[in-house]
Amino acid sequence: MKELALASVYQLIEPGPVVLLTTALNGRANVMTMSWHMMVEFEPPLVACVVSDADYSFAALRKTRECVIAIPAVHLAQKIVDVGNCSGRDVAKFEKFGLTPIPAKRVAAPLIAECFANLECKVADSRLVNMHNLFVLEVLKAWIDPTQKNPKTIHHHGYGRFVVDGEVIKLKSRMR
């Protein structure tokens, strides 16, 4: 994994890919599938996300205030769905689905070796957690796998229907 400038993190999250979220509680790592996230600030990068209080990861995220957002490319689509179809209450997901945890630098939650990008995060604002399960995260460190060239992400449209990244178009934009 190669370090990525924090100023470039938004280019990973802004397109709306399905991501994996890892946590570690009492030495046990877990991973969930997540589609409800958005950028909040460019730099330092802030990312908001919703983790349902029905998800096993919720307690770990609230208690440790740390996580990793790992971004998988389309070749991991089946694993992404498998991870989302079960709970860390019942399953050791890293082992079961053949995902490889790598120690992170700034948080206890692991990176995922198979993902083309990994963002180490701490909770920056928890005011909307009780009402909306909405966490604002600060990205502390970002990693990309330079061997995965032009990774295509997937976007969930509900009930297992995913749209894969297609054609790229470039338009003259003043928008960062």
Added chain:
Amino acid sequence: MKELALASVYQLIEPGPVVLLTTALNGRANVMTMSWHMMVEFEPPLVACVVSDADYSFAALRKTRECVIAIPAVHLAQKIVDVGNCSGRDVAKFEKFGLTPIPAKRVAAPLIAECFANLECKVADSRLVNMHNLFVLEVLKAWIDPTQKNPKTIHHHGYGRFVVDGEVIKLKSRMR
């Protein structure tokens, strides 16, 4: 425009498309381009979004507590960028870019006729506005244009690079 069940709104926002946001202040409609949004709750649908306090729309959204999220398909890509490249301070954007406002049912902000989906919204939670420019919106009414079949959306990767929806894959998922 045909009404869409509120329970289906998440299927529009969850994939992370670039959207347009309309507001109306003192009888004057405006529109901006927005990529920082996410679902927060299925039903009633809650959508969080970030509107920078540097954007002309910020004051209108904060004051009126109403807006419309309009979702454009790829054939509108050039207009999406044009809208984002200027400010409502200087330009009457609906007229300048040939976008057609349609009166909404529950809010003063207009729908956009050219978009395949329109969501009428009111601000539901403004606690993170001062710190993060983050609004939580409740979708009051949702509309789709049934004549636009299988619309492809675009996803911003920064500096005018957009990825268009590509291949659709279906996997057996328990995730709504």
